[in-house]
Amino acid sequence: MSTEPPALPTRRMNPWDPPAELAGFRAREPIRRLRYPDGHVGWLVTSHSLARSVLADPRFSARSELKRAPVARPGVDLFFGVPALPGWLVDMDAPEHTRIRRQLAGRFTAHRMRELKPQIEQLVEDHLAAMARSKPPIDLVEAFALPVPSLTICELLGVPYGERADFQRNSATLFRLEASVDDAAKAMEHLNGLLRGLVEHKRGRPSDDLLSMLVTDGTLSTEEIAGVGVLLLTAGHETTANSLSLGTFALLSHPDQLARLKADPSLVDNTVEELLRYLTIFHFGVPRTPVVDVEIAGQRLRAGESVTVSLPAANRDPEHFDEPDRLDLSRRTTGHLAFGYGIHQCIGQNLARIEMRIALQALFRRFPDLALAVPPTEVPVSTDMGIYGVHRLPVTW
Template sequence: MTETLYPELPTTRSSPLDPPAELGVLRETEPISRLAFPDGTLGWLVTSHALAREVLADNRFSNRAELQHSPIRAGGKPIPQQPPAKPGMFINMDGQEHAKYRRLLTGQFTVRRMNQLIPRIEAIVRDHLADVRAQGPGVDLVEAFALPVPSMVICELLGVSYEERESFQRNTKALFTLTKEFAEIRAAFERIEDFVADLVRRKHDEPGDDMLTGLIQTGELTDEEVANMGLLLLVAGHETTANMLGIGTLTLLGHPEQLAALKADPSLIDNTVEELMRYLSIVQFGASRVALEDVELGGVTVKAGEPVSISVMAANRDPAKFDRPEEFDIHRPATGHVAFGHGVHQCLGQQLARIEMRVGFNALFREFPDLRLAVPASEVPMRDDMAIYGVHKLPVTFS
């Protein structure tokens, strides 16, 4: 295999719902290709489904923060390398260090416990759909529904006052905004750190039936560890699901025959959610790993210290894995996608996200069977400027 150097990660989408065309070309011609990272480091770009899963499952590839090189820019400039992850920041740790923290959270995210939350999630969805109707046709579905539903769910799970949501939502959005300078992103992150650290201090005096209190009461963690674990859950727990609810609605409205099938048979919702995750792959720039030793991968040698960028978008549109991958089809068995990752770092809250989407989409189209866009699809503002893709706004109308 030749090692053609790709000068920069392709980021310009072919259309609002499709990945950059260059990723598909690379997947067919060079599924692991040389990539120049913005900080000058030479590494690799993986675009095939098989190789993506191979890297994500191989403990010879590290997720440690201090080893990473970002394939994207912030404010047009390379993102500097980061220090080692702070205690509790388990997503940027490997091995036993990662496993220790993940073990303490696994019991909080079992399928059984998530299913017990369904009645409460249904009530939250019902209340916000009532707000949508009260605001009337022309309402922004992101502001009235897609964002507040997962925000309220994660607030209740963590024991965060919902009245405090505006501050962390504003700062979380800043974390994912590619047009901001890295110093601005860092400052937003530190504000969230301070917010959660203060929340943990308050939990000692006012414990509740929530995850932060539960983590404190294990007796195995310092307050710093609890706060950092809570921060990760708070940031991840609403930004991704909120954007899936928004862009997922846009996708369904843009495929009326698929939407009609879902309305006729709500039991298709499980497949619909998986297909939306596969088709949209909203974590735009995928996952990053660094080789801890020389690794043979896809016919090339990834040398120790070289970064690997895994394009989830390209992997989830791989025809070697999915039949007619460019088509949105809620009847396909969409299992096997890597939208939630793969291996030991696979998304811990994926079952919660699935439930929120299942409940949210079914209730939305049951309550508003004639829901439609209030503006032409071409005028819906897409989140091209964000690391988590979606829609900034979604004006909708209904009878």
């Protein structure tokens, strides 16, 4: 019997459930050895309690020079072994992470997101009206799920929406698993150039947007502001677009749950949280690296050994969620880890929540008979991307 540690399982039996092997790992060894694509042997964490523990522990670093991807990704070679790009706080530890995040936190509070609600509602209604004028079937990703969060993050940052084709294309390159080092470098260079130009423009003509606020504050350098802009622009539309399209796909494929939402629109908050938990779009997990030797759950992790925290496995842990493999819009989802945990918990989570709440409620109100235009097996899911979702979602009504 082979004792070689396994690679990270990635094969799904259906669009909703993470690879079945993860449940077995979680039941037998919630922290176990994992073989990385470069041959390194590190660790995989699959239980909810251990995931929270690792993500909250300052002995586990998020620094980019220490991170390994658990799946083969040629493009990440550009970033592995080198310090974080300016402004990329997701690849930093305190105190640098704290210094930059502090400049952003006030713009992403729940109160600030509620102030954006009328703008988001108008964006949603405009796109639904355009859908209504179209002849079905249409691709919901192209018509609705992608443009709404793209427009929202553009308005928040102060990025002209006319740049969307370029930044969406280059964002997709950065998230594509098979992107080469050259392709990833060119995409990053293009995005950095776009944001640097905008930062310089806003020095002379500031307005009421996040980039202008950072410029006016004067705490961060031009390179840091541009880096923050690239990070928020790419993550801010890719993640929400995939959560919204994949969430709609899940609801259309679970008609009993969709019927509950239609009958009781007040379930929308629960619906969003349950979809975030159930689908967990960061499907390969979150990388961390201990900077000192650490003892955890009876295992000794050596400094420098890569750790992958599987968010999909943690969010399906029966020790924390009853019947976790069942989509249940009335479930209490307190403590789900779809946005991570600890100091690196997603700063844009309040924005993602309000966008999904508004979009889902309005979508099924405007199109109560919305349905898939193809069998579920023909919907192309994005297992080839660093963020899970669907490439297209053909719908009719």
